Amino acid sequence: MSIKKVYKSAKASAIKRQTIYKILNQPQENREIINIHNVGPYNVGDKYCAPYHYFDEINSEPLHILNYKHQNSEIRNNFIEKVVNNKLIIGGGGLLNRNGFAKQMHLFEKLAAKHPEKKIVLWGVGHNSKEKTLYGNLEKYNVSVNKFNIAGTRDYSRSGEYVPCVSCLHPIFNENFKVTQEIGIAFHRHTAQKKEVVSQFKNYPKTSNNSDLRSLIEFIGSSEKLITDSYHVMYWSMLLEKKVVVVPNSTKFYDFKYKPVFSTFTSAIEDCKKAENYSGVLAECREINLNFAAKVFDYLNS
The missing domain is CATH 3.40.50 (Rossmann fold)
Incomplete structure (x- = not known):
């Protein structure tokens, strides 16, 4: 690996660590409801699996889960500010057991444990490992979803409350x-x-x-x-x-x-x-999501 690549990798790692440290070590607030997910412009499933599309209670723009490591400090600092000051809905999508989202999901897990007053909800997240030996054999998530006050996961046989993708409400x-x-x-x-x-x-x-x-x-x-x-x-x-x-x-x-x-x-x-x-x-998935939504917004707005 060239010196330039080594430097670039070290800088990227430092940015991630700094973002995580800043979020975990600030006083937390619960102002508005922010939906954090993989705001991918090229995958229609990634786009429509987020609850903010379907509920007026989430009246702000979504936050891209990858912006915690963005090279632009303004975008990165906006991520920090939004996470620190607001109630969080994480999901949906395959955010668990995936390297590209592991640091962020561990951040939210630590945030829930360190700041129990912080309101964080998982909504329709699921495992998404590329390891072929785990196809049909994955035993556990890479984060403990039980550390969140409310956790809805799209995986029927795993921990958390079963909540299929919210896009069924479209x-x-x-x-x-x-x-x-x-x-x-x-x-x-x-x-x-x-x-x-x-x-x-x-x-x-x-x-x-x-x-x-x-x-x-x-x-x-x-x-x-x-x-x-x-x-x-x-x-x-x-x-x-x-x-x-x-x-x-x-x-x-x-x-x-x-x-x-x-x-x-x-x-x-x-x-x-x-x-x-x-x-x-369709009717089953919609009913599950609407019942889950009632519980989520009752919790977040209390």
Whole structure:
């Protein structure tokens, strides 16, 4: 590694440590409600998995969970100021057991323990490890969700209260869609760049999770069966009672209450024959989130 890269890495590590130290060692306040999540502009699932989209009680802009390490000190200091002074809703999305979010989630865990008066809620977060040996075998989260006063996790068989992704509340799922194709392929945006994978499905309609929400939901709605390696395509397909085959790229697919067929891109078309659809998932997920919301806002506003 070059001296320049070593210096850059050391500087980045120092920035992270400083941010964490400043947050943990300041008096905490509970002013407004701030939603912190992965505000990714290229992944429609990341965008719509945040509760601020669906509840007027959260009347401020979301805070990007990655801004704690931003090179721009103004953005970084805004992150510190927002976290220190406000009530926090962390989530949704695959923020647990993922290296890119580990320091932030440990920060919130320590913040909850060190400042018990601080109001922090986890909403619809889930595990998201890329370690293939853990696919279907992950035993515990990398933070103790029980240290938070209220913790809703989207993983059905893990600790925390089961709260599936809040995106089920989007009104687009109230619409009816005409089925015009038997099998639709919906890639994760990174997979969509892999020509050797995409070419295997040259005779099938395709999209990816970096499209806009309406286009993606209309694509799902027009398909009888979906093949995907996107968590939210899997989830939204089940909300719309579609048959789903998943090619997993993370542990996150394995703990949803309703199971897809797990496959590979090579075998996915054939495995569509094994897929089944589930009824009532949309109503169930909405009811869980609305009940959870009542508890969350009662706590945060008390």
